[in-house]
Amino acid sequence: MPGSQAVQVPVVFARLQRAVHALEVPGLPPGRRITFSMGVAEAWSDNDGVAEVIHRADEALYRAKQNGRDRCETAPRLRLAVVAPTRARESLTTSSGL
Numbered sequence: 001m002p003g004s005q006a007v008q009v010p011v012v013f014a015r016l017q018r019a020v021h022a023l024e025v026p027g028l029p030p031g032r033r034i035t036f037s038m039g040v041a042e043a044w045s046d047n048d049g050v051a052e053v054i055h056r057a058d059e060a061l062y063r064a065k066q067n068g069r070d071r072c073e074t075a076p077r078l079r080l081a082v083v084a085p086t087r088a089r090e091s092l093t094t095s096s097g098l
Contacts, residue, residue, distance in 0.1 A: 006074070009040050013072040037064040041075035 001012065020036040028034075039061025041053050056075035064073035 006040075006042060009072065009074070013038050017070070035070035037061060037069050038072045039064055039075070040072060044077070 001008070004012075016038070017036045021033050023034055025034060039057040039059065041056035041060060043053050060073040060075040064071045067073065
């Protein structure tokens with residue numbers, strides 16, 4: 001949704017979710033509905049490429065499905081870096097018995 005703001009996402013999600021829930025699918029048992037999950041990401045800077053934003057949205061979508069489906073998840077604002085232990089940390093851990 002280029003040009004939109006994050007505060008608009010819940011409203012758009014609810015509208016899309018209602019539309020999907022209202023679909024009648026031939027062969028689907030009565031009372032059974034299709035679920036709708038959505039992953040949302042926003043560009044953090046002008047340097048963010050489309051592929052990176054889509055990747056974060058895709059990760060958020062899979063998280064939505066893992067957390068119960070039929071929901072919306074937003075990509076975290078910050079991506080945490082994996083830090084390898086340093087020799088100082090290793091020696092502290094070893095000497096303190098942790």
